[in-house]
Amino acid sequence: xxxxxxxxxxxxxxxxxxxxxxxxxxxxxxLERDESLGGILQQCIHNGxxxxxxxxxxxxxxxxxxxxxxVRELNIETKCNTMVLDITEDKVITATNAQEGxxxxxxxxxxxxxxxxxxxxxxxxxAGSRPAGIFSAGTAQKFVNMKGYLPGxxxxxxxxxDIGLIMARRMTLEGAKVHAVCELMPYSGGLARNIEQCxxxxxxxxxxxxxxxxxxxxxxxxxxxxxxxxxxxxxxDATREFIPCDTLLLxxxxxxxxxxxxxxxxxxxxxxxxxxxxxxxxxxxxxxFACGNVLxxxxxxxxxxxxxxxxxxxxxxxxxxxxxxKVEIPVKTDGKVxxxxxxxxxxxxxxxxxxxxxxxxxxxxxxxTAGDKVILSRKRPKVAPGEMESxxxxxxxxxxxxxxxxxxxxx
Amino acid sequence: xxxxxTCIVCPLGCQLTVQLxxxxxxxxxxxxxPRGAEYAKNECTNPQRTVTSTIRCENGGLVSVKTDRxxxxxxxxxxxxxxxxxVVKRPVAIGDVILSDVFGSxxxxxxxxx
Ligand SMILES: Cc1cc2nc3c(=O)[nH]c(=O)nc-3n(C[C@H](O)[C@H](O)[C@H](O)COP(=O)(O)OP(=O)(O)OC[C@H]3O[C@@H](n4cnc5c(N)ncnc54)[C@H](O)[C@@H]3O)c2cc1C
Ligand code: SF4
Numbered sequence: 001x002x003x004x005x006x007x008x009x010x011x012x013x014x015x016x017x018x019x020x021x022x023x024x025x026x027x028x029x030x031l032e033r034d035e036s037l038g039g040i041l042q043q044c045i046h047n048g049x050x051x052x053x054x055x056x057x058x059x060x061x062x063x064x065x066x067x068x069x070x071v072r073e074l075n076i077e078t079k080c081n082t083m084v085l086d087i088t089e090d091k092v093i094t095a096t097n098a099q100e101g102x103x104x105x106x107x108x109x110x111x112x113x114x115x116x117x118x119x120x121x122x123x124x125x126x127a128g129s130r131p132a133g134i135f136s137a138g139t140a141q142k143f144v145n146m147k148g149y150l151p152g153x154x155x156x157x158x159x160x161x162d163i164g165l166i167m168a169r170r171m172t173l174e175g176a177k178v179h180a181v182c183e184l185m186p187y188s189g190g191l192a193r194n195i196e197q198c199x200x201x202x203x204x205x206x207x208x209x210x211x212x213x214x215x216x217x218x219x220x221x222x223x224x225x226x227x228x229x230x231x232x233x234x235x236x237d238a239t240r241e242f243i244p245c246d247t248l249l250l251x252x253x254x255x256x257x258x259x260x261x262x263x264x265x266x267x268x269x270x271x272x273x274x275x276x277x278x279x280x281x282x283x284x285x286x287x288x289f290a291c292g293n294v295l296x297x298x299x300x301x302x303x304x305x306x307x308x309x310x311x312x313x314x315x316x317x318x319x320x321x322x323x324x325x326k327v328e329i330p331v332k333t334d335g336k337v338x339x340x341x342x343x344x345x346x347x348x349x350x351x352x353x354x355x356x357x358x359x360x361x362x363x364x365x366x367x368x369t370a371g372d373k374v375i376l377s378r379k380r381p382k383v384a385p386g387e388m389e390s391x392x393x394x395x396x397x398x399x400x401x402x403x404x405x406x407x408x409x410x411x
Numbered sequence: 412x413x414x415x416x417t418c419i420v421c422p423l424g425c426q427l428t429v430q431l432x433x434x435x436x437x438x439x440x441x442x443x444x445p446r447g448a449e450y451a452k453n454e455c456t457n458p459q460r461t462v463t464s465t466i467r468c469e470n471g472g473l474v475s476v477k478t479d480r481x482x483x484x485x486x487x488x489x490x491x492x493x494x495x496x497x498v499v500k501r502p503v504a505i506g507d508v509i510l511s512d513v514f515g516s517x518x519x520x521x522x523x524x525x
Pocket of ligand 1: 007008009010011012013031032033034038039040041044049082083084085113114115116117118137138139141162163166254257260291292293294298299300301302304
């Protein structure tokens with residue numbers, strides 16, 4: 001029997017392990033399928049990490065190293081090259097590696113920190129053949145930054161998520177020509193700073209309300225046809241334009257990696273595709289916690305680390321027997337606000353609700369209501385789907401509250 | 412003259428409006444913190460960027476690197492040419508200087524490669 005088993009050794013897993021250790025848990029094991037800790041940050045060699053958490057601008061590997069050093073210093077046990085195959089409701093973990101073959105572990109508490117993967121469905125409904133030269137932006141990132149292999153010379157990027165923007169700059173610096181970034185929506189899904197420093201710096205056009213309508217080429221990609229879309233996102237034929245290229249990168253979003261959570265029968269949210277959790281990041285199964293991108297997709301790793309600390313502390317409390325749920329306050333949303341994390345509050349203390357909106361809105365009020373009473377209201381000049389927002393509710397505001405709704409009021 | 416900029420110093424990405432008199436910055440608006448004003452001034456007079464990339468290891472693999480301070484923006488391409496010509500021998504540790512005096516910065520490793 002192990003006290004705490006953490007699945008995934010990315011920033012979330014490492015941060016959760018450290019937080020649990022600091023709360024007195026000593027029997028901790030991190031299981032990681034890669035050959036080293038660090039998760040996806042190993043391939044994110046650009047800078048911009050850690051400003052929030054460390055007050056300095058770090059690259060992905062440097063940010064990961066700060067945590068890895070701490071994990072080593074505390075002698076927290078890790079098993080790399082170890083893939084978790086299954087988890088049960090009773091917290092039995094089945095894993096495999098080359099030395100031990102397939103083995104099982106019983107844990108008192110489990111923290112799910114498996115991260116996310118890239119959506120690929122963006123390519124499925126484009127007309128034309130499927131020649132070589134179509135990659136997800138993250139795969140291209142891995143090729144360029146970890147294998148030193150440039151996937152192509154003439155590039156079109158579909159989707160303006162941050163990974164696509166970062167790769168536009170990266171491939172340009174390595175000598176490729178990025179002809180355009182096409183975004184289906186009338187706004188970008190990436191951070192404003194990335195549009196500035198990854199596209200504008202290199203005069204790469206960002207084509208909003210545009211999509212790829214056809215793929216050309218037999219063996220290797222020879223070009224794509226792009227077109228503007230109308231307000232119903234239907235391509236406008238008169239705007240079709242052929243762009244010769246040998247590479248198409250898809251940067252159409254991330255999705256939490258929850259095969260294991262499903263196996264354990266953890267309740268999942270159809271909106272986040274991650275677990276439904278309380279303020280401690282505890283899932284519907286007591287003693288099973290989730291944090292980082294496996295819970296909901298974060299834009300900034302700093303927030304991943306923070307969330308993981310919450311989960312690590314709570315797992316420590318659970319292991320020590322402090323498991324009391326006191327109340328059950330569901331947190332609902334109005335649709336303009338797509339989701340919140342946590343989705344339920346079980347202890348009346350100061351609570352920070354993280355949320356994402358479904359569209360771009362200017363000049364709004366974020367209202368938190370209990371019944372028909374607004375208990376908290378915050379103005380925001382602009383909210384966008386690409387940027388996670390948060391509001392903090394003081395414990396005293398939760399007195400006599402049975403349910404909460406987070407909504408947007410456009411002023 | 413008025414110029415619009417996006418501050419790239421932190422993920423907030425404030426939209427800045429800069430009043431210019433020739434090349435001199437007279438006023439900056441839209442910044443949430445003082446670093447934004449500083450950025451606007453630099454951006455209008457001497458724009459700078461941090462460059463990140465990888466360097467080939469002669470005994471196999473790659474190591475990720477960065478300029479340890481921002482370099483003039485117009486030198487990015489030249490900086491990349493120097494980086495692409497360089498080779499390094501493992502082991503390399505985070506912070507090791509691989510190329511020094513590159514447009515006022517050092518190229519340092521951002522990864523441990525044993
Ligand atoms: C391609 C890509 C690029 C990104 N770029 C940025 C960026 O530039 N800036 C930024 O702030 N954020 C970026 N993100 C978001 C980034 O994922 C988070 O900031 C952060 O790395 C998430 O941390 P995590 O620990 O939740 O997940 P990850 O870093 O993904 O770590 C999850 C770990 O779990 C392991 N794992 C998964 N399943 C199993 C299993 N069954 N058994 C054992 N181990 C398992 C994985 O190998 C991985 O190491 C990017 C995401 C992706 C996918
Ligand atoms: S002005 Fe300050 S808060 Fe705004 S983006 Fe720049 S550094 Fe960030």
